[in-house]
Amino acid sequence: MRLYQRCLLGLSLAGSLQLASCSTQPTKDDETMTQAQSDLAMAAADAHSYAKPTEAVARHLDLDLDVNFDQKILSGTAAYQIENLTGTDQIIFDTRDLEIEKVFLGEEMEETTFRLGDSKEYLGRPLIVDIKPDTKKVTIQYKTSPNAAALQWLNPQQTAGKKDPFLFTQSQAILARTWIPIQDSPGIRITYNAQVKVPENLLAVMSAENPVEKNNTGVYTFEMEQPIPSYLMALSVGDLVFRQVGPQTGIYAEPATIEAAAYEFAELDKMLEAAEKLYGKYRWDRYDLLVLPPSFPFGGMENPRLTFVTPTVLAKDRSLTSLIAHELAHSWSGNLVTNATWNDFWLNEGFTVYFERRIMEELYGKEYADMLQVLGYQDLTNTLNDLGPGSADTRLKLDLEGRDPDEGLTDIAYEKGNFFLRNIERAVGRERFDAFLNKYFSTFAFQSTNTDKFLDFLRSELIQGDEALAKKINIEGWVYSPGLPEDFQKPTSARFAQVEEAFQSWISGKPAAQLDTKDWSSHEWLHFIRMLPESMTQQQMAELDRAFNFTNSGNSEVLAAWFLHAIRNNYTTADQALEAFLTKVGRRKFLVPIYKALIATPEGKKKALAIYAKARPNYHAVSTVTLDELLK
């Protein structure tokens, strides 16, 4: 309903603008609509933002924040350069759990009136600011709440160094509004400058041009000159040091972690080169990583110029770096060309998974990338089973209206999206597809796009009226239908074929210690563990553990997969390691399946609740929201 109203509203206000989500046919006038208007029209159709960007839109942000670790509060001002497109007397920002103190207009800082609308659970409240037709600047003075969902305030014990507190943000999907009053739609882009004051012994970094060392004032300034959507606003504060990797790349981490990180990510520059070779110049100047404490709720987050990454990828053998390839790939798919609404999330993640595996193929060969495809396919199958094959959430184009977008953002976008692109690649050949993708990224650079716009581009650039080709590409089956279409080609892996052989011989009685696992990477191990039967005897579990030491693996992927078997088979030898893992690691992707496996039995549930009570204070809100629901 809401979307429909917005649609009508947008039409009446923006004259004959064709709104992306409206079902009316494009008009002649549509062709004269500028790119900027088209972007705003898509953002206006975003059901997850209160902003009305076709009326008044923010273009630049000057952020001035004080970071108070004692109170767990950010306070300061967000000053926006705005454009009043219709001469309206209001501009609307998204907020959630923010205390808005005062709002000023213009360089003269004339105080103005404002009101906060009703609160809706995950959407928060609209901040409606009274402006004048010629207002160019709006300054909002505000404070965050100690439980702002984007922020995690860590005490020294929760860091690697154990000496200093730590703060990080996670803004995607719609959490930027919990630490900045902002037009929080991925269809709206702003440039920003920031000044951040932190305790003197700590360093602040952002998704922007960053300092490389601490100063003695504790005041740091930042500049992001390329326009970015709000979900890429990011800040972290801690005892951080910087280490150069290549001319364009580097790593920020706590001193206790920097050595391990420098080893793990030594190939960062090579990765960047491989990516540029595939899809064109890197448009963000530097590419650095920030290694966070283990409570970081994701594997990685593609904050521009500074990817945030979990320390659980530090496997000591560089075996989990496809995650870095993934976040790097977002510098094109996502950060440069951005999904206009969360319904188009597959444009961010599906393209990125496809691109990630092309980077890995470039660096480590096809056999390596094939393993990733098969593991991805397994994830996809699990998600399809969980959601049910007929579920509307298994379509690429989503409808998340009325729901927290976080709920709908599943492996469908990632893996079905990836396999759709592989299907197109197969239909037109790699050379043509790469040329197409290059053109896609350059045509829509620093813009938002939605599913329809991408498909139009696909039709005009690739399909070009070729009906046989259109049939092969099968847009309807992939984008708008649930499940997997019939033309889906299951990926295969030669290296996994050997794993399957080893597995078969073990099942047929060959001792685990005699299996030929010499050159296995963590991917082969993961495949092996995932293949193990649901139900195994204590002897089988113990034999595997003796031969391969899974319970004490230093590889987080291996460990997380092994724990699922340990739980199902009540293999108590792993209890201690399991509890240690759950209390230390806050990565939701690992936590959810493990807790799910635990609560499948009454005794397991007891264990889960006991561990959760201890572990919960270590988790970020992104993870506790999901787990509270699961364990309630």
Ligand code: BES
């Ligand atoms: N942008 C995502 C993380 C994200 C998605 C945060 C949706 C909030 C809402 C990031 O690029 C990502 O996909 N991370 C993955 C790793 C990747 C290798 C699949 C993760 O964290 O597991």
Ligand code: ZN
């Ligand atoms: Zn991603």
